[in-house]
Amino acid sequence: MKKELVVFIFFCLCLLVNSQTTTNKEIDSLKIIIANQTKKQQFSTLIAISNVYARINLDSSKHYAQKAFLLSEKIGIDSLKIKAQMFLGHTSWERGNYDEAIQHFKKSLAIGTRIKNKEAIADAYNGLGIVYSKLGKLNTSIDYYFKTLSMYEKLKDSLGMGAAYLNIAWDYRKLTEYQKSIDYNNKSLQIYSKLKDSLHVAMVNNNIAGSLNELGKYKEALRFSKKSRFYFLKLNYERYTAYPITNIAISNDSLHNYDEAKINYLKAIELHTLNKESYELAFLNNALANLNYNLKDYKNASQKGKEAIRYAEEVGAIEFMASSSKTLAKTFEKLNQLSESNKYLKLYIKYNDSIISTEKLKSIAEIETKYQTEKKEKEILSQRANIAEKELRLNQKNTQIIGLGILAIVLAVLGYLLFNQQKLKNKQLQKESELKEALIKIENQNKLQEQRLTISRDLHDNIGAQLTFIISSIDNLQYGFNITNDKLTSKLSGISEFTRETIYELRDTIWAMNKSEISMEDLQVRISNFIDKGKVASTGINFNFNVDETLSEALKFTSVNGMNIYRIVQEAINNAIKYAEAKTITVNFYKLENDLKINIIDDGKGFDINTVALGNGLNNMKKRAHEIGSSLKIESKVNEGTCIEFII
Incomplete structure (x- = not known):
């Protein structure tokens, strides 16, 4: 057994050395040929270099993706801009820069929508789904994934469908729907195996291993994890081996092989640290903290737990904030530091409730039901179309038979038909004129x-x-x-x-x-991002953002009106943070008949509206409200907080 292990380790080391040498040679050869290429060829080469660097160094990958984007701007071809934005989006989310990634994917989506490129739209949806999944906003991410899947099905894009299934499986795993996750993984694996796509086969095997770990099937999980690692090494994707190594560590940890588990946790941390992947480091440090807890090494458990929270806060990964808080709560309880234990227990309850609430699970179930319903409706429509086509053919045959009998009548009314034809031609000319005017507009x-x-x-x-x-x-x-x-x-x-x-x-x-116009969804995302920054900058303040479910996400504002709404909310929150000494700040969006009612409420020290001179901030808010056809209402009492409200 020991001899076989030595041989296997030697084989893996050879693969690693060979993969690094092969990768460097591949990059060097691409850098040599770029000098004598056309602009379009140079763009493709820069993207290829970025893609190769993605296996080993994300900073270098982003650098060459940025160069490709700048070149696409000079060339001025939309399809190249889309490709560059997508690469920048992927390097951003893999480095944990989720806000930056969202912006790149939305820019790609905007260009794809403008030029009606369905493939680009589907790819952008998929990228946005990945980022929102990393942020723990699973109802948003799964909604994007099912939109992606629907578009790829229309395009008959097997590779895209496989990616959508894989991503849906990953989110169901987060929701502890492990069997459902495995079902979607198997759909993905069936597609990738048929396409002989080894890279994605490796990813799916790793994903299945994760679900098997959650179901307690640790030995089976080890088999899938090792198969995934083998494929990644064979394909020179050394950086990606961190993922199956993590699952190997979890399996050994659960089988109480703690020494083997610790070795693999540390190896995965080393690989992810090299590429500054805070999301993965948050998970791994928490797993290592739990391992130390099981070994009764509570001091190291508390250190690793705090590191996990630090990495999770860097990228806003709520799921790991919750799990790490739980680990720290039980660790500090063992250390008899009950105040610290109680603090982290409260954080765990807060974060966990925000991840898997009943309403979110209901919303996600409705998304999948909607997708399945639409799919069945399309099948019914397709069947109806086939029946209608058959009926049409039958009618055509009948018409031909009848046509022979009424040939004499047709000749008699030929003059009348010519008159109608001229009339139709005049209408067509009028429509063409209207179309030209529309095109000019x-x-x-x-x-x-x-x-x-x-x-x-x-x-x-x-x-x-x-x-x-x-x-x-x-x-x-x-x-x-x-x-x-x-x-x-x-x-x-x-x-x-x-x-x-x-x-x-x-x-x-x-x-x-x-933007020519700002949607309700855009506004929500912008305000949510601002509130998230406020949470980081202002400790001790609880933020709430409530949006009436009856408000349509399709609601649109002009860019000026949307900006004014955002500025009013931003200024109100800033005032509450700076002057109110508030413990809670709440932003509410209500539907009021055909109007939108917005208020910003804090429980701070308030002020006497009759005696306090209004500063530039409040006056600017009133002016902005006036510009969008509204009026700003300010209600405040000393020691009872402040409410700022306006209706659109």
């Missing part, structure tokens, strides 16, 4: 959108860069010179902070300018 709208995009790029590339340079220069002044004057230091810090805030507002403005 669309062309003008496209030119206007291009101008908006040009202005937004100029703002980002020129003014944004200049503001960043100001911040860098101020920081260099502070750290490069030994400034002892406190007033000067304070002044420089104030300028730096003001410039940073200006950059944030500039980004919001660019976001609005890039």
Whole structure:
């Protein structure tokens, strides 16, 4: 047995050395040929280099994807821009930059929608589903995955369908629907095996191993994990071996092979640390904390648990915040630090409730039911179409027979038909004229959108860069010179902070300018992102964001109105954070007949509305409300909090 193990280890080491050498040679050869290529060929080569680097170094992968995107901008071909944005989105989420990834995927979606490229739209949906899954927003991610699956089915894209099944399986595993996860994994595996796609076969095997671990079938899980690792090494995807290694560690941990489990946990942590993958590091550190807990090494368990929470907070992974809080709660209980144990127990309850609530599970079930219903309806419509086609053929035959009998009548009314034909021709000419006018209108709208995009790029590339340079220069002044004057230091810090805030507002403005209209979903995502930043920056404050379920996600605003709504909510939250000393801040969106009612409520110290002079912030909010045809209502009492409300 020992001899076989030595041979296997030697074989794996040979594969690793050979894969690294092969990868470096592949990159070097691509870098050599790029000098003598056309612009389009250079773009494809840069994407190929980015793809190869994705196996070993995500920073380098992003660097070459960025170069490809800049080249696509110069070339000006939409399909190339889409491909570059998708690569940037993937490198961003794999590095844990989820907000950045969402922006790249949404830009790709916008271009794909504009040019009516269904494949690009499906790919963007899939990317967004992956990111929202990482963020623990499973009802959103599964909704995107089923949209993706539906589009790939229409396109008859087997590879895309396999990816959608794989991603749906992953989310059902998070929801502890393990058998359902395995069912979708098997659908995916059937497609990839038929296509002889070894890379995705490796991914599916790893996913199945994870579900088997959850079902307590650890030895079977080990078999799938080792098969997955073998395929990744064979394909030179060394970085991806971290995933099956993690499952191998979990299986050994559950089988009480703690030494073997610890070796594999540490190896997986090493690989993910190399590529700065905070999401995976959050999971692994929590798993290692649990292992130390089982070994009664509570000190190391608490250290690893805290590291897990730190990594989870970096990427907003609520599921790991919950599991790590649970681990720390029981660990500190063993250390007799009951106040710490109670603190983490409360955090676990809070995060766990936000992940798997009854309403979310109901929503996800409704998404799958809707997909299955639509699929059956399409099959029924297809059957009806076939029946109608057969009936049409029969009618055509009958018509031909009758036509022979009425030939004489047709000749008699020929003049009348010619008259009708001329009339029809005149109508057709009128329709063509209307179509030309519509095309001119669309062309003008496209030119206007291009101008908006040009202005937004100029703002980002020129003014944004200049503001960043100001911040860098101020920081260099502070750290490069030994400034002892406190007033000067304070002044420089104030300028730096003001410039940073200006950059944030500039980004919001660019976001609005890039859109001809802002949907309810866009607005929700933007406000949610702002609240998430508020949570990180303002400890001790509980944030709530409630949106009436009857509000349609298809609700649209002009970019100006959408921006004004966002700014009012942003300013109200900022005021509550800075001045109110609030413990809870709540944002509510209600449907009020045909109107939208928005209020922002805090439980802070409040103020006397009759005696306090309104500052620039409140006055600006009133002006913005007036611009969207609304009026701002402010209610506040000392020590009873404040409510800001407006109706659209």
